[in-house]
Amino acid sequence: MGYTGKYLDVDLSTGKVKVNPVPWDWLRDFLGGKGLGARILLDELPPKLDPLSPDNLLILLTGPLTGTTMPSSGRWTIVVKSPHTGTFNDSHIGGNFGAKLKKAGFDFVIIRGKAPKPVYLHIFDGGAEIKDATDLWGKRIFEVDDILHDRYKDASVGAIGPAGENLVTFACISFDKGRQSGRGGTGTVMGSKNLKALVVQGTGGINYHDADGFRQLVAKLNQKLRKHPVRMKRHKIGTLNCIWEGIDGGVLPFYNYGGKWDARIIELVPQVLIEKGMLQGKRGCYSCPFVCTNYTRIPKGEYAGKAYEVPEYEPTALFGCNLGIFSYEDIVYAHTLCNDLGVDAISMANITGFAMECYERGLISSEIPLNWGNGDAVIEFIKSVAYKRGIGELFAGGVKRAAAQIGKGSEKFAIHVKGLEIAGVDPRASWGMALAFATADRGGCHQRAWTPRAELYGKVDKHSPEQLAHFVRYVQDERAAAYSLVVCDFMPISEDEFAELITKDTGFEIEADSYVKLGERIWNLVRIFNLREGFTRKDDTLPARFFEEHIEDGPAKGEIIPRDKFDKMLDIYYEIRGWNKEGIPTESKLKELGLSDLSRELR
């Protein structure tokens, strides 16, 4: 079981809400989350659909493990065609929303159409209702969150802010204030549908194929995880611990990935947040033994004195050293503002770096003084983007669109892949990330394969195209399976253990090999979606800066990505994927993966 066997189909245009049964073969072949969302999106969307069209889908998906007693079963997924990039986009969220959705009785929810006026969707045990949101429209997220939590006890609430309403292409959805569906504009899709918020109340139980076996396995896993090194590293200070690896490996971005190094980075080592008395405690997702999210007092601005679930590593690196800002005070303020106005903090911070470089080079004029290190300017800039006013208008579509408008060579340092701003790693210092960013399905994403640790610890030779191609490919497949379960990036659970969890949960007989193979099937499915949209080998690349400018200083001084090495890495990667030179899956690969029916999409 592991599933409810039902899903909600919500048409905002007609106002109809249906409860449908889930075809079991979808579950067996794609599990849930990313995989299932990809299958639905590929089947339902016509090629080249405008992502802001009412016909785009907003799919909320759990996986077979969501809401179970498994450690960290709070994860769940939103799938859309991205209005930011035009690619497939899966976004994975922690917290409690997913578990409640499952407990309300649904494996997933398809939201289609466009409401004639602002609405929110209230999901409850066995059904859902579309509700008027006229009074909520125009409000920031935290205020909406308070109102809806007041209205619905024990609910989990997700909402968009001004950015989503204004169709900023990288608008996020914030759940319960602290958990974001961040990347790729899922909030924009909500905005385009006049859907202000999602509310879920769910009180049902979870069914297991083999409840006793599952319980025993979970007990064993919990025992392992409680004493696992990853817990030691994550629990006390969360993802900020990655700052150490950034320092060791020289992968931190400085000054819009400008290849610099600034000694003031010492002010961003994780314990400074504690030193300054800002960290107030920790928050965890549903059923998580790691409890990694920092809960931090914001010392300045409109949130002064209140505490929120910030900061994470990526926005710290990107609002910090990448902007020449070395103050946690400025970083957590900017980070929180993004969550409240509803913009993806990673894209927003990266875009700010691009805007600052353009401003410092004299390529743009701006009413906000966008000088490196100006924390106050960052705050104003975020607002100008979210509300699309003044200089913000130019950047509300991300760096790719902005660079196309600005020209003057700015494309070279617009740091994105396929339109998605890359995360807080300089790929010159991590060739593995160069390949991972270039081939990530939703654009410059760091979560499809994270290589800096493996490179730093010598698990792969950081200058070997062969080793890196194999490593990235394997992790992408393994993650694609994990994102279909759905489980957190940080859970050190092995493929064997996942396979066993699935079997005991759902009854699907699965083993470690076929688990990773399932991930490969999903990765190829998504590739086909993107190919159909027109993305080809030429898009599996990086901004010219990384091929043409050496890192000037710091632990990775002198590093660059030679184009020939990159091309070789990509060639090898395609080859071991069973893709042709253009990055298109071969017929035999599709057949091997049971996806032969999709070869029609490639014609």
Add this chain to the structure above:
Amino acid sequence: MGYTGKYLDVDLSTGKVKVNPVPWDWLRDFLGGKGLGARILLDELPPKLDPLSPDNLLILLTGPLTGTTMPSSGRWTIVVKSPHTGTFNDSHIGGNFGAKLKKAGFDFVIIRGKAPKPVYLHIFDGGAEIKDATDLWGKRIFEVDDILHDRYKDASVGAIGPAGENLVTFACISFDKGRQSGRGGTGTVMGSKNLKALVVQGTGGINYHDADGFRQLVAKLNQKLRKHPVRMKRHKIGTLNCIWEGIDGGVLPFYNYGGKWDARIIELVPQVLIEKGMLQGKRGCYSCPFVCTNYTRIPKGEYAGKAYEVPEYEPTALFGCNLGIFSYEDIVYAHTLCNDLGVDAISMANITGFAMECYERGLISSEIPLNWGNGDAVIEFIKSVAYKRGIGELFAGGVKRAAAQIGKGSEKFAIHVKGLEIAGVDPRASWGMALAFATADRGGCHQRAWTPRAELYGKVDKHSPEQLAHFVRYVQDERAAAYSLVVCDFMPISEDEFAELITKDTGFEIEADSYVKLGERIWNLVRIFNLREGFTRKDDTLPARFFEEHIEDGPAKGEIIPRDKFDKMLDIYYEIRGWNKEGIPTESKLKELGLSDLSRELR
């Protein structure tokens, strides 16, 4: 120059103090610190001398860089024949004493004989005086320190405590309360000489061979070091950062190196010290840009409310997880008590682990309940050892002597090499440390070659005897040179840079290769000293526990050191050292190193 060209020769038996010129060939061949001390000790001591004899020497040595403007030039050295192990023993100290000694006009001080009654030595510009210390005898170190600092303004003060007076074989000397000459019983030698304290006032300048060149090089180095990753990692929380590597690599010792793993280790991750509000600030050595020493408020016991320069990594691991104690409150109290009573905190903590295991196994009875995790018992035990009363008497000679008395198989888990308790690393999880401990000149010391980081980061294959033997050998030589300069373990300064520093400082033409070669000469010199004392291949080994019991749990679960692998590693190590199968340098190696005259010592 870099040298004063003078040394003090102090005979406590006769009360005579002489100022002598230093032979320049000693300086050119052995630089200072460890190298020079080894040469003097080998020349002056008769073989097999009782280390507690008045004829043992206490040699205080600077190096050519001590007291200069070079980053971290505060380091200096004490050399004795160890009363704890019977080996050569060099102990390196930070702080300001060494710089003041150089500025008083002396490259080193030889202290010989035994005072008829308690004395202290007061060194000042150009001379020294032996002073009565009857009023200081019997006092703890911090009290003596206060008295002498009050008596001598701007002085640096080192003193022994009850442990040194009572000839506990691993007594330390604490300088200015916070800097220890810790390992191997240098404080015991002071005690045996009725020498309670050392006071130095020095106000002179430092001469340079090429002052302009030196200044320029130092400016360049400071620029490099200010932004170096090691500074980022060391400055904020000092050596405690090694806890992370201990967790990652599974090298932390638990329950007297019992191969366990305890999830409560999360309470000893570095930032907990900040979380708890205990860290008050940082203290640095003379001219150091890293400033790594933690300055911590002690929350309990007789030091409650006062702050001292604790904790460091090794005592944290050894008073912490190695005793089943997961509270920084207990650890910093015990650590501080060691510094005040004058016992080496590393040996003391390791001995406590051994005593606890003996107690828990019922091999000893004790008036102190030495159960795992009993922080109060640890405090009582330290006192009982320092004052040699009750159960403490049995352990006042270290674990080797205690195990010989206790018998009943306890030798297997008496965790020492050549009588020196090994530091806070489980060598089963780091075969490099197995070799490093086994071959370290002063016994189970972690500073002669530190391998866990290189193993964790894949710089060496952690299961390759060949790679590890080469790595350990190289680092030992490089460190031997560095300990002769004398410079800190943590300064990321290259061999090239050291060579250039020496040349500009002293005028000795030296290059990176010959710098490391010089280290090799010193390593061999010390080896000859130890061979003459009767140490042979059979002593280059580890406690049986590491060969016979697997690590039961944690990141290094299943690791053990197979004896054949260890023997192979040692064979390779001897071979690449140019030593025969018994670990004795060959004639040709001695000739190559310019040490042919010493072959007589090996007959």
